[in-house]
Structures are given as C-alpha cells and as structure tokens.
Amino acid sequence: MGVVRCMEVPMATRPHDITDLYLAPVVLAVDARIEELGHLDKDGLAYEVALESDSPDFTRPIREEALIRTVTHLMDCHGWELSWDPRGLRLTHDAHTLVLGVPAVFLEYLGDSPKA
Numbered sequence: 001m002g003v004v005r006c007m008e009v010p011m012a013t014r015p016h017d018i019t020d021l022y023l024a025p026v027v028l029a030v031d032a033r034i035e036e037l038g039h040l041d042k043d044g045l046a047y048e049v050a051l052e053s054d055s056p057d058f059t060r061p062i063r064e065e066a067l068i069r070t071v072t073h074l075m076d077c078h079g080w081e082l083s084w085d086p087r088g089l090r091l092t093h094d095a096h097t098l099v100l101g102v103p104a105v106f107l108e109y110l111g112d113s114p115k116a
Contacts, residue, residue, distance in 0.1 A: 045109045049067055
C-alpha cells in the first residue's frame with residue numbers, strides 16, 4: 001500500500017466574499033430552528049408545518065418543500081438555498097455547499113402518509 005501525502009491548508013482568517021460572511025449566521029439560525037422543531041413529536045411537527053407553510057401534505061415532495069419553508073420561516077437566508085440530501089438538509093450558494101443533519105422526527109414526518 002502506498003503512502004498518502006496530505007497537505008495542510010491554512011484556514012482563512014477573513015471571509016473571502018459576501019457568501020462566506022453570511023454562512024455562519026445562516027447556518028446557526030437554520031441549525032437552531034432544526035433543533036427547536038426537533039423537540040416536537042410527529043403530530044406537533046405536522047401542525048407547525050401546516051401552520052407556517054400553509055401547504056397540504058398530500059405527497060412527500062410537498063411535505064419536503066413545506067418542511068423547508070417551515071425551517072426558514074421569517075429567516076433571511078442571504079441567497080443560501082435549502083434542499084434535501086440523503087444525509088439531511090443541504091445549504092447551497094453557488095459552489096459552496098454543506099449538509100446539516102436532521103432529527104428523526106423530520107424523517108418520520110416526511111415518510112408519513114397523510115391521514116384520510
């Protein structure tokens with residue numbers, strides 16, 4: 001087996017651009033909201049999503065979009081866009097991207113079929 005060479009790259013001490021500048025506040029706000037909603041049970045989360053997204057929950061894609069709208073409700077994301085990733089919520093802005101994990105109740109809500 002060969003030797004793998006690693007090169008340490010110094011961490012930037014200042015943001016490179018406006019996207020970098022807004023990354024921390026946006027991620028912290030999204031993460032705090034995920035944690036807040038993660039303390040709810042499935043029915044409580046469904047209620048919050050219905051209230052804040054004003055959207056039906058007929059299909060999984062509709063529930064995914066509604067949950068993103070609930071997480072970002074009244075939040076200025078400064079151009080960062082949220083989408084679903086197999087590992088959680090992906091935040092993207094141009095070439096920048098990162099994924100935040102989500103609580104189990106999110107997955108329960110997304111996988112649940114609407115009640116008749």
